Amino acid sequence: MARPSPKALRGLLVPLAALALWQLLSAKGILNAHVLPSPGAVLERWWTYLRPGEAFDPSQMSKLRWMLSGELPQDAFASLYRVLAGFLLGGGLALPVGLAMGYSRFLHGLLDPLVQVLRPIPPIAYIPLAILWFGLGNPPAIFLISLGAFFPVLMNTMAGVQHVDGIYLRVARNLGAGRMATFLRVILPAATPYILAGARIGMGTAFIVVIVSEMIAVNNGLGFRILEAREYMWSDKIIAGMFTIGLLGLGIDTLMSLLTKRLLRWHRGLES
């Protein structure tokens, strides 16, 4: 990527135009600064939010730690930690359950009715119970996030196993593979495109839920911060926080997509 391609430039066109329009409307005084502050004001607030609060003191901490000691990096870490913990917990449970339900008709028949009833309940609806069960702090937040990640991973893993083309199973049997080898070397890899798609959706859900859960259960993190800014009517900080969330989400999704491309090098659907 030596120089941005025309395609990438085209992608920047609309955001830049929107920014210019926003700036223009603010400068002309058409937009009330309390309702929607100018891009400049947001940027300035973003910088304050990002910057370390105290002067650098080498005896206290390393340069890197100092640079990341600002409010925004700390909030971002806190949110990211919750997302990852919740995702790993929820997705990590969903994977074996989904594999088992996809593989065994018996287990599917046993568990599917319960799954179908629980699945449509949005994690948000668990907030009261989460607080009742886990109090405040990280535990209820991580619980809610893991719920959000659980079902997409579960449903996709299950579908992935169920949709393995029968011919691969026949080939495996013909080549002498037993149940275990067929499962590990045929069913599991055949299901990975579905599983990874589920993981990506699960990660997206985790990201939504972390913001909501931070608004109710904890006192740091990006979700908490934009709610706190609302108390003070700092709309510039609210918007700075929102953009941070957007960029972080984009970053995570890009990483997931790279991982998917790497793991699915063999997959026909990825040719382009």
Add this chain to the structure above:
Amino acid sequence: MSAPAQIQVRNVHKVFSTGGAEVVALKGIDLDIHPGEFLCLLGPSGCGKSTLLNAVAGFSLPTTGEILVDGRPVTAPGPDRGMVFQEYALFPWMTVEQNVAFGLQIKKRPRAEIRDTVQGLLRMLHLEEFRARFPKDLSGGMRQRVAIARVLALDSQILLMDEPFGALDALTRRTLQDELLRIWSELKKTILFVTHSLEESIYLADRIVLMTYRPGTLKRDVTVDLPRPRDAASPEFNAMKKELGGLLMEEQNRHAQAEFTGTAVD
């Protein structure tokens, strides 16, 4: 031939019931296939060729009757009867090399042996430079070479092939037919080869078994004693084509008739 048959098909019937209707796919099939024989099952589509092959492979057992391989009844699929499918059925998540090695890994052969065998097979099928590729990056002909190498790795005496070259263009098909003949004569396999192409069956087979359409029975069992390599343009080849062509056409017409009246279900 006086050697005991390697594959014995004894009065095999196969009935499929789909939504109340019953289709008699195979009716009273008796067939002996001898070690080292190259036998082509020939017939129009829907006459039960795959059904018979799948019964020998153990994927779908006969409704009545039995099939013996080396004297033992077939009850399940197994690596003693390697199968090559028309749709290649390579594992897309494995490279060429990994696909070929799969059967040996299942058998838990020592690493060095697997490496050597795979190397030898890749060379035999001219796949060496493609060893690290995934199937999606191979042509149809190359894929079928990999599928053949994969079953050869099993080192089974019997090779089952269900229209393996049916999806290939004419030129590639001829190349692969020649390679298969070379492998067959080198390795002395017993091959049960399904095709609906008369030309292909005369080009390849020691013996052609022509099947009837609905119910599937054996219509004619002919020995092809033309010298190899065979010349598809020779008068002998064409005489044979004419003789069998008429018989095949009768069954083809019954198939067309069934399609016309809407009773064909294939």
